[in-house]
Amino acid sequence: MELSATGKVILGMLAARPRSGYEIKQLIDKTARFFWTASYGQIYPELKKLEKAELITGDDSSTGARQRTTFKLTPAGRRAAREWIAGPPEVLEMRDEGLLELFFAGSIEPSRAAEIARERAAISRRKAAELRAIWEAVDQADGPEGPHTEPDIGSLTVLRYGIEASEWTAEWFERAAEDLERVKARAVPAAGGR
Numbered sequence: 001m002e003l004s005a006t007g008k009v010i011l012g013m014l015a016a017r018p019r020s021g022y023e024i025k026q027l028i029d030k031t032a033r034f035f036w037t038a039s040y041g042q043i044y045p046e047l048k049k050l051e052k053a054e055l056i057t058g059d060d061s062s063t064g065a066r067q068r069t070t071f072k073l074t075p076a077g078r079r080a081a082r083e084w085i086a087g088p089p090e091v092l093e094m095r096d097e098g099l100l101e102l103f104f105a106g107s108i109e110p111s112r113a114a115e116i117a118r119e120r121a122a123i124s125r126r127k128a129a130e131l132r133a134i135w136e137a138v139d140q141a142d143g144p145e146g147p148h149t150e151p152d153i154g155s156l157t158v159l160r161y162g163i164e165a166s167e168w169t170a171e172w173f174e175r176a177a178e179d180l181e182r183v184k185a186r187a188v189p190a191a192g193g194r
Contacts, residue, residue: 009032
């Protein structure tokens with residue numbers, strides 16, 4: 001079976017421990033969402049495909065009226081996850097609406113280009129701060145409340161990438177805004193001139 005992007009995310013999430021579809025979505029929203037997203041509409045159909053392909057198996061873990069299935073990797077699923085990790089990444093897709101707006105600003109609203117760059121810089125700074133807060137929370141996990149399960153080295157490495165990439169992006173957009181403002185100032189004719 002050719003693994004979809006969502007299938008890879010699910011196998012990765014289940015490699016650590018069994019989880020329900022809801023738990024997978026919550027974990028994606030707390031961790032991977034900074035670089036990869038998946039909706040319930042992607043997760044649940046993919047869980048069925050993976051189960052049909054015998055890469056995962058589900059056990060009923062319902063409580064009361066709430067239906068819940070907890071999924072875990074099968075040996076074939078663990079092999080598929082290892083094969084995926086062993087191969088080169090297939091997707092390197094960047095989707096940044098700030099860059100898209102900046103790309104089209106010249107033909108749609110040139111006067112807003114520098115403002116768009118500054119807005120995107122601010123977003124990147126907030127993201128870097130949010131990721132730094134996560135880093136600090138992980139760093140202080142073994143506090144007075146007792147030991148806490150730390151993320152694996154791969155997760156910490158990706159977290160550090162997110163912090164550094166967000167900081168670099170904020171700096172880049174700030175420089176772009178300054179450049180765009182200089183260009184705009186040169187393009188405005190002197191008062192009374194032609």
